[in-house]
Amino acid sequence: EVQLLESGGGLVQPGGSLRLSCAASGFMFGSYAMTWVRQTPGKGLEWVSNIYGGGNDATYADSVKGRFTISRDNSKNTLYLQMNSLRAEDTAVYHCVKFRGGTYYNYYMDVWGKGTTVTVSS
Amino acid sequence: QSALTQPPSVSGAPGQRVTISCTGSSSNIGAGHDVHWYQHLPGAAPKLLICANINRPSGVPDRFSGSKSGTSASLAITGLQAEDEADYYCQSFDSSLNGWVFGGGTKLTVL
Numbered sequence: 001e002v003q004l005l006e007s008g009g010g011l012v013q014p015g016g017s018l019r020l021s022c023a024a025s026g027f028m029f030g031s032y033a034m035t036w037v038r039q040t041p042g043k044g045l046e047w048v049s050n051i052y053g054g055g056n057d058a059t060y061a062d063s064v065k066g067r068f069t070i071s072r073d074n075s076k077n078t079l080y081l082q083m084n085s086l087r088a089e090d091t092a093v094y095h096c097v098k099f100r101g102g103t104y105y106n107y108y109m110d111v112w113g114k115g116t117t118v119t120v121s122s
Numbered sequence: 123q124s125a126l127t128q129p130p131s132v133s134g135a136p137g138q139r140v141t142i143s144c145t146g147s148s149s150n151i152g153a154g155h156d157v158h159w160y161q162h163l164p165g166a167a168p169k170l171l172i173c174a175n176i177n178r179p180s181g182v183p184d185r186f187s188g189s190k191s192g193t194s195a196s197l198a199i200t201g202l203q204a205e206d207e208a209d210y211y212c213q214s215f216d217s218s219l220n221g222w223v224f225g226g227g228t229k230l231t232v233l
Contacts (some may be wrong), residue, residue: 037168044124044227045159045160045168054196061221095167101156105215106174107222108158112167 002026002111004096007072009116018088020116022079030054030074033099033107036081038092039115046092049081050099064090086120093117125150125216128225134202137232142228144195144212150223152193155215159188159197162209162227171210172197199230207232 008020011042020036035050049070051058058070069082079096093115127145134140144157149197151157159172172180172188175195195214200205212225 024154024200039168041161045162045213045224046207047222047224050222059221062219099229105153105217106156108156108173108213109160109168110170110173112169114157114167 002098002109004098004111004113006094006096006116009094009118011119011121012086013122014087014120016120017082017084018086018118020081020083020094020096020118022081022113024077024079024096027098027111029072029077033070033078033104034072034114035068035097035099035109036079037095037112038090038118039095040092042091048094055104083118086118088120091120092120124226125219125223126212126214126225128210128212128228129230131231132218132230133233136200136202136204137214138202139198139200140202140230141199142182142197142210142212142230144197146193146195146214146227149218150193150216151195152200153217155217157195158192158213159186160211160213162211164208168187168211200233202204205232 005023036048049060052072067085095115096113097109098108098111100110138172160168175190201222216223
């Protein structure tokens with residue numbers, strides 16, 4: 001069974017840092033691009049960052065660029081999101097998601113983790 | 123403001139047909155990029171409903187169908203059931219933003 005299990009969320013003060021992890025199983029992890037998507041009650045779903053299978057190429061939403069870093073360890077089937085300089089507006093449920101599709105601009109998200117909650121508050 | 127625009131809410135009685143629109147621009151849907159749809163039930167992870175404009179993944183009932191034309195796409199649900207009550211999101215890629223974008227989501231209420 002294909003599974004994605006996130007961990008690492010929690011309560012952090014503004015300006016603080018957190019590192020999210022996502023353990024993948026049931027598929028050839030290194031063969032697929034992966035992405036983080038966050039969900040907030042007020043704004044719905046927002047794409048945060050993606051990384052391609054080899055781990056050498058990544059892109060970020062403008063809202064997190066320069067503060068978040070995505071990475072992966074294909075030997076451990078694990079995806080990461082290092083979040084620095086956290087702001088109140090980063091408060092959300094963060095989902096680890098598997099990408100699928102032929103060309104990057106037609107990628108779709110075929111497997112979602114249940115998410116881990118990040119709360120940024122003093 | 124989302125790059126893709128959806129109505130905040132739609133509703134219908136059991137057995138009826140409803141449609142959810144997703145309006146984009148020349149940098150996303152109008153650029154020929156595929157549109158995908160997700161169903162988000164309360165307390166669960168979002169689930170892929172339609173991929174590449176019209177395709178249903180295995181296990182998705184044929185009551186759900188997608189279409190795309192120009193700078194817009196639509197999700198149609200026929201034979202509405204109480205279990206269809208959820209939030210629905212469209213998604214595509216935006217060349218100007220160089221990233222993947224979602225619509226603001228549409229809450230479906232089954233009356």
